[in-house]
Amino acid sequence: MTDAATRALLPEGLHDTLAPRAELESATVAGLLSCFASQGYEQVAPPLVEFEDSLLAGVGAAEGRRMFRLMDPASHRMMGVRTDMTTQVARVATTRLAAAHRPLRLCYAGQVLRVESGKLRSEREFGQAGIELIGTASTGAEAEVLLLAAEALRAVGATDFTVDLTVPTLVPAVAAGLGLDAESTAAAREALDEKDMAGLSAFEGRAREVLETLLLAGGVADKALDALFRLDLPGEAAALVEELRAMVGTLREASPELILTIDPGEYRNFEYHSGICFTAFDRNTSRELGRGGRYQVQGAKGAEPAVGFTVYVDSLLRALPEPRRAASVFVPAGIARETAKQLRADGWRTVAGLDPVADDAAEARRLGCSHVYRDGGVEGV
Known part of the structure; x- marks a missing residue:
């Protein structure tokens, strides 16, 4: 291998972006940020590297296994390269902007780096752009974030996508209503998230009937809601389904063209979320364009509710027409x-x-x- 060829080699999951795609990426990110700003979301730009304990605080607790680490020669403290920007924006909101009026609307864009690639993406470095609405837990806040995310995706050329809704706390609420213990609840969550009907065979009677219905209920929003309401779920679970129904109604009224689906059993990658969550999928490539939902940020004054959405820029670019060189x-x-x-x-x-x-x-x-x-x-x- 020649010296030039050796120099061109990059670590697995990293790549050079050349023209005209690099220009398309810059224009796409600028378009997203412009759309976010048009609805009052102010941009923040946290650093690529922070102290490790800051990146792993609060909603970042699960990111440790994906993080590159290095020693800071100035402070002799461990630092980490960010794997996700949500943690950083939460830190900014609860420290630098702790005294700012709520609800606080922030947006961001930047690169993230991960130790390993995921099942659905080979890249270890990729761009994120997103919004965070901090200080309110209303359905209106969730609807604003989701609708703005959809508007921003359309504004940059992604027109053929669906939005999948889920409630990560639904299955634990159903399991509690059915009297299942912690081990059985974990088994139910795993089987439902993996769409594994055989995994539900260990359950009997009413529990098996409800869990199997939850697994089969996924799909078009109206059909899924009908199936969930027919289950006559107990207390907290019924309230969550009603909240989901209200969310669908709000979205239908505001954006009738939005294609909505529901997955009642999904929870993986939504572990720290505390309310309705949503994922945008490109219909042509089936790739995840972005995801978000309600969660809690921890600050000096205690927990604050927040709703956010992150666009995965690499997946979004694959959903857009192949760029041409400009005249x-x-x-x-x-x-x-x-x-x-x-x-x-x-x-x-x-x-x-x-x-x-x-x-x-x-x-x-x-x-x-x-x-x-x-x-x-x-x-x-």
């Missing part, structure tokens, strides 16, 4: 700089010739330009 004009050497400046003012991208050449059109094609400036005008090549 550009080759401006031969010797043409006045003011001419090129006017072309840019007219909306063109310009590529300047540095030395005279025999064939300007051929040089334009060699440099990847779509047009050439010649005889006082722009011509295609």
